[in-house]
Amino acid sequence: MKVAGIGFRAGTPAEAVRAALGGLEGVDALVTLEARAAALTAMRLGPPVRALPEAAIRGIETPTQSPRLLSRFGTGSVAEALALAALGPGARLLGPRRVSPCGRATAALALHEETP
Numbered sequence: 001m002k003v004a005g006i007g008f009r010a011g012t013p014a015e016a017v018r019a020a021l022g023g024l025e026g027v028d029a030l031v032t033l034e035a036r037a038a039a040l041t042a043m044r045l046g047p048p049v050r051a052l053p054e055a056a057i058r059g060i061e062t063p064t065q066s067p068r069l070l071s072r073f074g075t076g077s078v079a080e081a082l083a084l085a086a087l088g089p090g091a092r093l094l095g096p097r098r099v100s101p102c103g104r105a106t107a108a109l110a111l112h113e114e115t116p
Helices: 014-021 032-043 069-074 080-086
Strands: 002-008 029-033 049-054 105-111
Touching: 002 014, 002 032, 002 080, 014 080, 014 105, 029 080, 049 069, 049 080, 069 080, 080 105
Parallel strands: 002 029, 029 049
Antiparallel strands: 002 105
């Protein structure tokens, strides 16, 4: 399964989220914080939206380390932490988070390859 963790500020347009995603090829779900789920769903980007509580990302180690996000959410990257938390143990990021040109949205892709 492949998911995209999405972090964005209130009022961010769908175009900014699309730019951060850079394409939706093979993404099974978009994952965001509960407080942003309705806004992300309204953007109608395609894949289903899953929502996680802030507590689900607290303490997750991420390659990106933003001091502001670490203080606010307890993790260095909301997008990276959401993608990892959504898939659980065994998940891996497919690269660093991507930031929209306007800086209002970030996206991180993660994959969990289940063994049969």
